Amino acid sequence: METIQEIYLTNPATKKDWQRFLTSQGLDNFSSQELAAIDKTFAIYDDQGQMVGTGSIAGQTLKYLAVSAAGASKGARFNRLVSTLETTLAQDGIFHLFVFTKLQYEQSFAHVGFATLAKTSEGLILEKGLPNVASFLAALPKKPASAKQVAAVVLNANPFTKGHRYLVETAAQKNDFVYVFVVEEDQSLFTTEERLRLVQEGTSDLANVVVATGGPYMVSSLSFPAYFLKDDSQRVSYQTRLDATLFKEQIAKPLGITSRYVGTEPLSQTTDQYNQALQEVLPPEVQVELVPRMKEPTDSQQVISARTVRKAIQAGRIQDVADMLPVSSLSFIEKYLTDLQARIKKGQKIDGN
Structure with a gap:
């Protein structure tokens, strides 16, 4: 038996x-x-x-x-x-x-x-x-009936910077309504709850923007299992295209999203590959709008990076990156600096996007 x-x-x-x-x-x-x-x-x-x-x-x-x-x-x-x-x-x-x-x-x-x-x-x-994908969609705030141009932005925001704000603001200026989805996975220095709060606070003045978690449907490309692929070199291709296809078919279509805004990515090859996958998979139903990354206020050759902020947290040099952060993000980091540094000491990674 x-x-x-x-x-x-x-x-x-x-x-x-x-x-x-x-x-x-x-x-x-x-x-x-x-x-x-x-x-x-x-x-x-x-x-x-x-x-x-x-x-x-x-x-x-x-x-x-x-x-x-x-x-x-x-x-x-x-x-x-x-x-x-x-x-x-x-x-x-x-x-x-x-x-x-x-x-x-x-x-x-x-x-x-x-x-x-x-x-x-x-x-x-x-x-x-x-809850399934239908439950996830039903729980989202509804777009106004008058909204014709609907866009989406997907952020990890670890933490929310002026660069993220610029991306969202650009989408808000060019569309009637914008969904900002915050990646829900707790694999970042800042927790999902913290990242969601900082994005909400940092965009609260944008009347046509709604912020929500991405649930389990918009996740970092690294989290997709690919154990059944013969070659690890196929992993990024599989992950990025599957994620893009899921967004197109299960999120964008029922919500009426016709464009997705992403920042150009000069610092991460994986994220650049992800942007390429979006451009290959989403059109023509969903247009991909590439927005040049915002430059650092003190160095026009460097883009604003959340990674730079995390390194400053580790070093305790927050004033070095103060100009890169909205007031709400800066205040949060200053208030909880000791706790954030403790997380890093316990092994929380600060690399990545």
Whole structure:
């Protein structure tokens, strides 16, 4: 009789067995970034003690799902595995799930209740449960009926600078209504709540701008699992195009967004690739408006960068970057400088955008 049980990848022998099985099923990308995100892993064993299926949980995402078709009725192991993962998440109070996988598995997940959010030639993203993308959209403030030109800006804002303000202000001047979405992932020096607050305060005078979190639908490109790709060099291409496609189909279309504003990116190759992906995927339905980055007040050769602000926080030299920050952001940083520096000392990264 087949059994299903939680396994622990901290055990070298178990991990080796797990990787051997996944490799036999065509999954052989075990990068440290992918493995570090795993919270729990389950495996199905046949009556001979051989692994015939496995699946893992990373946050609210299912990953590394694979089953052997030999010796079992079609779909039985897959259904049992997904059910176990769902039940485990439900016990932790998580009822909204995501899957990133290969195109050929779309129907398998559809049969167990998952809905496709977006797909490219390299892979797709599906979700199941509540709150879903419809719930996310329904909770957003509605645009005025008179608004014809609707734009969007997606920011991490770690923290919100005058450069971010310039980007939002540019969109607000050229459109009737602007959605500003703040990335919701807590992988930044400033928490989601803090970043959202600073963006709201820094744009409060712009009457046609509404600020909201991006929920789980607008995330940093680095967070997309890509373990099922054969080559890590495909990762950025897959991630950026899938994210752009999701925005176009699930966010822009129902909200009537016809343009998305992004800052030019001379400092980050990954972000520049992301901007290129937006330009390839979004038009003609959504035009991509590239806005030149605002320059530092004291150095016309350097653009304003949130990274520069974070380094100044680390060094305790806030006055060096005071001219780069709106009053609300500067006041917040000055008030909580000690706490922000403590986060850095505890290992919070300050690199990145």
